[in-house]
Amino acid sequence: MxxxxxxxxxxxxxxxxxxxxxxxxxxxxxxxxxxxxxxxxxxxxxxxxxxxxxxxxxxxxxxxxxxxxxxxxxxxxxxxxxxxxxxxxxxxxxxxxxxxxxxxxxxxxxxxxxxxxxxxxxxxxxxxxxLTSNHAHHYRGFASTQWRLFERTGELKPLLYTFRALLTGIHLMRSGEVLAHLPSLLARVEAPACLPGLITAKAEAEHGGAEGVDRAEAARDVESLHRVLDAAQADTGLPDGxxxxxxxxxxxxxxxxxxxxxx
The missing domain is CATH 3.30.460.10 (Beta Polymerase, domain 2)
Incomplete structure (x- = not known):
């Protein structure tokens, strides 16, 4: 086709x-x-x-x-x-x-x-x-894996993957929609203000470093989104199985x- x-x-x-x-x-x-x-x-x-x-x-x-x-x-x-x-x-x-x-x-x-x-x-x-409430575990786990990769390499790519996974999981728990496109998620889920700039920076190189990123602030943002995902899972209308x-x-x-x- x-x-x-x-x-x-x-x-x-x-x-x-x-x-x-x-x-x-x-x-x-x-x-x-x-x-x-x-x-x-x-x-x-x-x-x-x-x-x-x-x-x-x-x-x-x-x-x-x-x-x-x-x-x-x-x-x-x-x-x-x-x-x-x-x-x-x-x-x-x-x-x-x-x-x-x-x-x-x-x-x-x-x-x-x-x-x-x-x-x-x-x-x-x-x-x-x-689709089930347990899909939150998938996105929580994937985000944690990518965050550890970011901590080890300092690359921008795994940091964006971390945020993308958490926002996809939150949106899925709230809406029942699987949405993987980060720019679209930014219009649907409250997210860190730095993300549009990070997306623009990522366009230059697949494995570029996360220059200018405050790691402590990024860690707080990630922890906050994990809590939001936990709450969204607790309140979701998706079934258990x-x-x-x-x-x-x-x-x-x-x-x-x-x-x-x-x-």
Missing amino acids: PTDTMHLQHAGLPVTDLGPVLAGERHPLLFATVSGAHLYGFPSRDSDVDLRGVHVLPVEDLLGLREPEETCSRMWDSDGVEMDLVTHDLRKFVRLMLKPNGYVLEQLLSPLVVHTTALHRELVALAPGV PSGFDALHELVVRARLAPASAG
């Missing part, structure tokens, strides 16, 4: 025609989207392009003696831009969806779509049924029996 190349260009992608890249995939693709810094709204001039998606293995790959290729990955260079494509088999991806895994949901719901199918749209429609298991099971079975429909 043709992609909205103008939309991809507005997201800062240096390469917008990704159809030829995906055409050579061994297994039928259910979808492929852009993740990473381009999805989060703070790509740098030298950011690589992170493509994520789902493939559908044939039945014989699951029934035979060989280990199924549940995750496929490859990297290549396109006119000086590093490209990275990682896809999971549909069953593995849906199992991850049924866990409090915000990362796969961000991939599924990414507005930066480079390949889609009818089954992709069905999967998107079922996504609200897997996912629903829609049967519908997702049916979709996986149908896709496996008719893999051509995933292409």
